[in-house]
Amino acid sequence: MITEEQKKELRRHLAGFLTEEVPLALKTSYRVGGAAAFYLQPESLVELELVFRTLAELELEFLILGAGCNVLVVDEGVRSRVVISLDKGFGRLEIVGTDSWSVMLRAESGVRISELVRLSADKGCSGFEKLAGIPGTVGGALAMNAGAYGGTIYDSLAALQIMEKGELEWWRATALKPVYRDGGLRSEQVVVAAYFLLERRSSSGIISAIAEIKSLRQQRLPSGAHAGSVFKNPDGAFAGCLLDEAGCKGMRCGGACVSKEHANIIVADKGTQSDDVLTLMEKMRTLVRDRHGINLESEIRLFS
Numbered sequence: 664m665i666t667e668e669q670k671k672e673l674r675r676h677l678a679g680f681l682t683e684e685v686p687l688a689l690k691t692s693y694r695v696g697g698a699a700a701f702y703l704q705p706e707s708l709v710e711l712e713l714v715f716r717t718l719a720e721l722e723l724e725f726l727i728l729g730a731g732c733n734v735l736v737v738d739e740g741v742r743s744r745v746v747i748s749l750d751k752g753f754g755r756l757e758i759v760g761t762d763s764w765s766v767m768l769r770a771e772s773g774v775r776i777s778e779l780v781r782l783s784a785d786k787g788c789s790g791f792e793k794l795a796g797i798p799g800t801v802g803g804a805l806a807m808n809a810g811a812y813g814g815t816i817y818d819s820l821a822a823l824q825i826m827e828k829g830e831l832e833w834w835r836a837t838a839l840k841p842v843y844r845d846g847g848l849r850s851e852q853v854v855v856a857a858y859f860l861l862e863r864r865s866s867s868g869i870i871s872a873i874a875e876i877k878s879l880r881q882q883r884l885p886s887g888a889h890a891g892s893v894f895k896n897p898d899g900a901f902a903g904c905l906l907d908e909a910g911c912k913g914m915r916c917g918g919a920c921v922s923k924e925h926a927n928i929i930v931a932d933k934g935t936q937s938d939d940v941l942t943l944m945e946k947m948r949t950l951v952r953d954r955h956g957i958n959l960e961s962e963i964r965l966f967s
């Protein structure tokens with residue numbers, strides 16, 4: 664819990680961009696869960712530095728929220744950590760260099776993946792086609808190593824600007840060690856901006872590749888409130904197939920239901936509790952363990 668003294672100091676130092684009791688359900692694709700006791704939206708690097716210096720001084724932990732497309736917020740909300748969003752002041756996207764073959768792009772953390780994909784189609788630069796249709800921000804995608812159809816956001820990454828304990832650092836892509844659905848960042852490392860190196864190609868080719876990926880996704884993904892795949896694929900298998908074979912499709916707990924189209928997606932109906940989703944996840948995990956002897960690992964990040 665955040666002590667009364669820490670609360671007083673937070674309000675004193677960060678008043679300009681601090682909000683209290685912010686309902687996080689409105690900021691996530693699951694649309695469930697409680698409020699953030701303290702929610703910070705710094706709008707510049709100077710404010711971001713101030714935030715991290717203050718949190719370090721007060722010995723407070725934090726969670727970064729992107730577009731909330733891969734998180735589940737617990738019903739009690741986030742009471743003992745501060746939630747930080749870079750949505751407001753970190754949305755710049757610009758081409759910073761070009762030659763006959765390539766384009767260098769700078770995207771700040773809050774830029775949406777859809778904006779990257781759109782720009783690459785408009786300007787004829789290839790590298791993001793497989794990300795078409797993945798919701799979320801650049802920061803969230805890098806933290807998650809988001810991807811689909813054999814491609815990920817790291818494929819065209821050249822460098823990252825990261826803030827750690829109030830210090831800005833540059834990381835070459837080659838120095839990072841992303842693994843499947845995990846960018847490998849430490850919890851105290853915050854993505855501020857990323858540089859991407861893209862290949863020049865004809866816009867028409869890129870547009871048709873994007874359309875193809877989007878149509879494949881439309882056939883696979885259910886509608887309703889969800890956060891994409893719940894579990895990571897274990898080595899050599901697809902979590903969706905294991906869950907289907909274990910009989911999970913259509914299983915329900917309160918307002919949470921395993922999609923009938925996709926056994927690795929939980930859809931949250933209106934009024935669902937976060938606990939419903941967690942209970943259903945545990946049942947799914949148990950069924951797969953009993954049938955296949957495999958322990959599924961959560962892809963969804965829990966905010967508590």
Ligand SMILES: Cc1cc2nc3c(=O)[nH]c(=O)nc-3n(C[C@H](O)[C@H](O)[C@H](O)COP(=O)(O)OP(=O)(O)OC[C@H]3O[C@@H](n4cnc5c(N)ncnc54)[C@H](O)[C@@H]3O)c2cc1C
Nearest residue numbers: 729730731732733799800802803804806809810854890891
């Ligand atoms: C309909 C749907 C389809 C999806 N399909 C796919 C898919 O095909 N492939 C796929 O990989 N994912 C998919 N997802 C999941 C989700 O879109 C991705 O994981 C996405 O990258 C999450 O981005 P976000 O901005 O919403 O991050 P959030 O969900 O807000 O956060 C995810 C994690 O990233 C961290 N984070 C966020 N921003 C930063 C930052 N600036 N610095 C450091 N850490 C940060 C958070 O703390 C959290 O741990 C899907 C989700 C939905 C709802």
